[in-house]
Amino acid sequence: MLSNVKFGNSLLRLFRFNSVRQLNSIQAANVDYFKSVLGENRVKQTDLEKYNRDWLGLHEGKSSLTLVPSTTEDVSKILSYCNDHRLQLVVQGGNTSLVAGSVPQDDEIIISMEAMNKIIEFNDTTGVLTCQPGVILETAESFVNEKGYMMPYDLGAKGSCHVGGNIATNAGGIRYVRYGSLHGSVLGLEAVKADGTVLNMMSTLRKDNTGYDLKQLFIGSEGTLGVITKASILCPVKPIDKVVALLGVPSYEASVKLLKIIRSRFVAYLSAYELMDQTTMDSVHINLHLEPPFSAPFYVLFEISIFPGSSEEVIRDNLTNFLDTMISDEGIVNDAVLSTDLTSYNKLWAMREQIMIAIKAEGEALSYDVSLEHKDYYRIVDIMREHLANKKDLIRVSGHGHLADNNLHLAISAKSFTSDEIKSIETLLHEWVGERNGSVSAEHGLGMKKRHLIYYSKQREVVDLMKQLKQLFDPNNILNPKKLLPDN
Ligand SMILES: Cc1cc2nc3c(=O)[nH]c(=O)nc-3n(C[C@H](O)[C@H](O)[C@H](O)COP(=O)(O)OP(=O)(O)OC[C@H]3O[C@@H](n4cnc5c(N)ncnc54)[C@H](O)[C@@H]3O)c2cc1C
Known part of the structure; x- marks a missing residue:
């Protein structure tokens, strides 16, 4: 247990270590060690641009070394060695971070999780998926879809982002309204601490009240407390059908009013409710040539999921009648288009999912x-x-x-x-x-870009406690330095 005096000292150290750069630079002997653990092919020293540059193209790190482990044991050996030799690291999943969280701030070693991409097991009674962190979200989605389930979250970066990266950022996305946070869906985690200790917090059970739920600390920790090497996730039953509606609404206020009405009418079915203003839609139209079916000051895209036991026809009819009333009687909706098949469903969703790509262009x-x-x-x-x-x-x-x-x-x-x-x-x-x-x-998390903003949303005492946790898990500050936590 820490005494008060020690506690004070560790706090002082905390404020200092964040301003230290790479504690040691990489030597040939370090590279030889990594090759002995991973083999030549998984120690990359050339063509590192894709690992160094962030998705938005705004930040470029200077790392000269990317390590590609394939097992938890590999990760443990890398971390233990780096901790002993005071070598700093950044953990990288699909590198879709929008806050420069996954690229080096300087010349840290990159650990790419891309080869830890195995699905380990799936329980088709409980819907629990157990996998390595490098599984791409879209791959996980297709896998569980075939078993009659779906991932409890979805985001525009699904073709590249990893399940491990999603957990490390506590990703939200478009199904949050129905399935909530990953803090609820992640049932178990395995993570490696900075000193190489493997923490087995795996469980495939929903209920477990045996002490502090430490896995929660890793959800949203952005690679600063340890490397996630395995996860089990509770997947909901896949709907038998989904209908998406794109609505034109006259004002922002109308979109909020409509949300309240839709919640009360379709609460059992609502699986997404997204807003786009006309300016956003202009960007999607101009840059990606995706043309909206009508013009409106604001657009709402909402999705209804139909589950086994419900009549698809009845729900579709209800929805159509409801929208007719919203247009003709209430004046809350100006125009509406409903998807009729998978092609029109995907076309409507593309306008929402590709906004970031349009804006980036x-x-x-x-x-x-x-x-x-x-x-x-x-x-x-x-x-x-x-x-x-x-x-x-x-x-x-x-x-x-x-x-x-x-x-x-x-x-x-x-x-x-x-x-x-x-x-x-x-x-x-x-x-x-x-x-x-x-x-x-x-x-999106804080990453490198937003870490100095934390005090706008969190009390100083709370941030100090976060710093103490970082010190406890990673006393030499080797993991994702200059991410999430501010210097002062
Ligand atoms: C087009 C687009 C749309 C997006 N839409 C959304 C959205 O709707 N909702 C949303 O929340 N985000 C969204 N994002 C942001 C981003 O996709 C998410 O933050 C995503 O969860 C990051 O996953 P990743 O695998 O790419 O992780 P990375 O970008 O590689 O890493 C993100 C952070 O997680 C850490 N990390 C990665 N893997 C591990 C691991 N195994 N162990 C420990 N730490 C790890 C990294 O060090 C870094 O700090 C979007 C991004 C893009 C480009």
């Missing part, structure tokens, strides 16, 4: 991920438009997001931004969100 793009109460949710988009009204090379300020989860993605694109402009945008946004008790990172 136009000039320089800034993208922010915040949580706000519905009364404030869209106000910040208008405030930002006003703030940037005189910027000559501005392309657009747009808002979209997971409205049912109060999660807004604000995107700003221009030919270029000066660092002063970015600073003024971010100060305005984060102060505004902080003052309203919102979150400055709803689902």
Whole structure:
């Protein structure tokens, strides 16, 4: 147990270690050791651009070494050696982080989880999937779909992101409204601590109240506390059909009003409720040539999942009648299109899922991920438009997001931004969100980009406790330095 005095000392060390760069640089003898553990082919020293550059193309690390372990034992040996030799590391999944969490901030060694991509077991009675962390989300989805189940979350990056990366970031996405957080769906984890100790917190059971639930600490820890090497996830039963509706609504307020009505009418079936403003849809149309079926100030994309035991025909009829009423009697909806088959379902979803790709395609793009109460949710988009009204090379300020989860993605694109402009945008946004008790990172995490913002959403005493946990799990600060936690 830590005494008060020791506790104080460790805190002091904590504030210092974050400002230390690579503790030791890589030597030929280190590389030889890694080759002896992993074999020549899994120790990469050339063609490292894809590992060094982040998805948004805004940050490029300088790592000269990527290690590709295939077993928990490999990971344990790498970490134990790096800890002894004070070599810093960054853990990388599918490298789709939008906060520069998965790339080196400088020249840390990269551990890519891409070869730890095995599905270990699936229980088709309970729906529990056990797999290695490097399984790509889309692969996991196809696998469980064949067994009559689905993954409890879904996101636009599913073709590249890993299950381990999703857990390490506590990814949200478009099914959160129905299936909730990974804190509820992840039943068990295996993780390797910085000193190489393997923590077996695996379970495939839903109930387990034996002491502190330590696996929860790793969910959303962004690779700073340990490397996730195995996981079991509770998968819900796959619906027999899904219907997606794209609606044109006259105002932001109408989209919130509609959410309340849809919740009360279709609560048993609702599996997504997304908002896009017209500016977002313009970007998707112009940059990706995906044309919306009608023009509207705001678009709502909501999905109904139909489960075994329900009549598909009855639900579809209910939905059609409901939308007719919303259009003709209530005036909450202007236009509506329903998917009729898989092709139209995928086409409608593509407009939502490819927003980030559209925004990235136009000039320089800034993208922010915040949580706000519905009364404030869209106000910040208008405030930002006003703030940037005189910027000559501005392309657009747009808002979209997971409205049912109060999660807004604000995107700003221009030919270029000066660092002063970015600073003024971010100060305005984060102060505004902080003052309203919102979150400055709803689902993307803090990574390298947002770690200094943590105090807008978390009390200093809480952050100090996080730093103490980091010190406990990784006393030499070898794992993902300069990520998640601020220097001071
Ligand atoms: C087009 C697009 C759409 C997106 N949509 C969403 C969305 O709707 N919701 C959402 O939440 N996010 C979204 N994201 C962000 C991103 O996809 C998620 O954060 C995702 O969970 C990251 O997974 P990854 O495998 O790519 O992890 P990476 O980007 O490789 O890593 C992310 C973090 O996790 C750590 N990490 C990775 N693997 C491990 C491991 N095995 N053990 C310990 N730490 C690890 C890394 O060190 C890093 O800190 C989107 C991104 C893109 C590009």
